[in-house]
Amino acid sequence: xxxxxxxxxxxxxxxxxxxxxxxxxxxxxxxxxxxxxxxxxxxxxxxxxxxxxxxxxxxxxxxxxxxxxxxxxxxxxxxxxxxxxxxxxxxxxxxxxxxxxxxxxxxxxxxxxxxxxxxxxxxxxxxxxxxxxxxxxxxxxxxxxxxxxxxxxxxxxxxxxxxxxxxxxxxxxxxxxxxxxxxxxxxxxxxxxxxxxxxxxxxxxxxxxxxxxxxxxxxxxxxxxxxxxxxxxxxxxxxxxxxxxxxxxxxxxxxxxxxxxxxxxxxxxxxxxxxxxxxxxxxxxxxxxxxxxxxxxxxxxxxxxx
Numbered sequence: 001x002x003x004x005x006x007x008x009x010x011x012x013x014x015x016x017x018x019x020x021x022x023x024x025x026x027x028x029x030x031x032x033x034x035x036x037x038x039x040x041x042x043x044x045x046x047x048x049x050x051x052x053x054x055x056x057x058x059x060x061x062x063x064x065x066x067x068x069x070x071x072x073x074x075x076x077x078x079x080x081x082x083x084x085x086x087x088x089x090x091x092x093x094x095x096x097x098x099x100x101x102x103x104x105x106x107x108x109x110x111x112x113x114x115x116x117x118x119x120x121x122x123x124x125x126x127x128x129x130x131x132x133x134x135x136x137x138x139x140x141x142x143x144x145x146x147x148x149x150x151x152x153x154x155x156x157x158x159x160x161x162x163x164x165x166x167x168x169x170x171x172x173x174x175x176x177x178x179x180x181x182x183x184x185x186x187x188x189x190x191x192x193x194x195x196x197x198x199x200x201x202x203x204x205x206x207x208x209x210x211x212x213x214x215x216x217x218x219x220x221x222x223x224x225x226x227x228x229x230x231x232x233x234x235x236x237x238x239x240x241x242x243x244x245x246x247x248x249x250x251x252x253x254x255x256x257x258x259x260x261x262x263x264x265x266x267x268x269x270x271x272x273x274x275x276x277x278x279x280x281x282x283x284x285x286x287x288x289x290x291x292x293x294x295x296x297x298x299x300x301x302x303x304x305x306x
Contacts, residue, residue, distance in 0.1 A: 007142060007261060007276040008108060011070050015053065015145055016108055017152055018064040020116060020138035027059030028133075033123065034174040037062060040118050042189050047085055048111045049074055051191040054153040054176035058163065063156045065143070065176070067191065071106045079105065112138055142272050144264020145195025148297050150211070152263075153194070154218040169215055177215060180208050261300040263291065269298045 008014070022028055029037075034057040041064070045052045054065035079102045083093050093101075104110045120133040143152050153176065160172035170181035176190050185192075185204065192207045193200060199207050262272045269288050288298040 006109070006140060008140075009142065009272060009275050010106070011072070011275075013067060013069050013073065015065065015067045015143045015149055017141040017143050017156075018066060018108075018112060018138050019061060019140075020112070021061040021135045023132050023135035024060070028123075029057065029059050033126075036122055037119060038174060038179070038189075040115055042187065044111060044114055044118075045189065047082055048105045048107075048114075049078075049082070050108075050111050051193070052176075052189055053149065053191050053194065054156045055174075055179075055190075056156045056159045056172075056176070057174040058159055063159065065149070065153055065156060066108065066111070067145075068108045068111070069106055071102050074102055074106060108140065142262040142264075142276075144268040144297075147196070148264045148268075149194055150196065150214060151218070151297070153211070154215045157215050158218065170212065177212065181212070263297065263299050265296055266298045269300055273300055 037057045038055070041052060041055060044050070049069040051067040051069075052064070053067055054063075056063045076098050079098045080093055082105055083097060083101050084091055087093070116134050116138070123133045124130060143149055157169045157175050157177040160166045160175065161169055166172045169175065170177050172178045173182050179185065180190055185208075192204055194207075194211075199210055202210070262269045262276075264272070266288055273288075288300060291297045291299050
């Protein structure tokens with residue numbers, strides 16, 4: 001049975017939530033391994049026409065939030081510059097190299113192939129082993145920018161909280177929020193252009209503060225899936241004006257960030273669905289599903305809680 005084609009929108013700038021899991025048992029990723037994953041993310045984001053919006057490297061899986069730019073947005077000089085990063089300054093680069101390079105460097109599939117293969121080689125060499133490190137092919141979801149994206153990033157950054165690893169999300173250095181707070185966003189690895197005009201008007205420190213507040217408000221909710229943020233921690237942040245304004249459970253929306261196919265406003269999901277419908281086996285007319293807990297956000301798929 002052939003695999004269903006991946007849902008991609010190569011002709012326009014698109015945000016994807018990507019999840020990839022290890023094929024190895026237990027939690028094979030140690031601290032040094034997670035450091036190397038962040039290193040690769042930084043290296044490849046400088047090569048590919050991809051913005052890193054968020055990430056979280058856990059013990060047996062990774063989450064990435066990536067904005068992939070279309071080929072039409074990239075000129076020859078930009079492609080040449082990236083190819084010189086890859087091959088070395090002064091490398092002989094032909095017109096055909098630029099054409100094929102543009103196609104490769106604007107591709108989510110190529111980005112993830114480089115990311116996963118590079119890490120697999122590193123891990124095997126380190127442990128003197130052979131075979132696959134990663135399990136099945138990575139999962140990806142098309143995400144609308146703005147409020148939906150902010151909720152996705154909070155979901156990603158709260159992974160270490162739900163796993164009971166840390167009490168505050170920024171204490172986990174292998175996540176987007178941890179990287180922003182602990183390094184001051186060194187080398188501008190994480191893009192703060194999140195599609196919210198009211199946030200983008202501010203300085204980076206203001207955007208980080210607003211996002212951090214959002215994450216704490218979300219983390220305070222008891223989802224019934226993993227641990228919520230410690231109450232005493234939340235109270236301390238509340239005293240700093242982190243008001244707990246959310247009244248709807250976060251639990252109902254968790255799976256939508258990983259399994260929805262497309263997530264965003266009803267109009268966004270409908271438009272994106274028309275772009276990728278030819279890749280799906282079902283030709284039925286879709287009734288998009290409202291996502292509980294986020295007003296005005298819909299999913300391509302109808303999913304159960306859990």
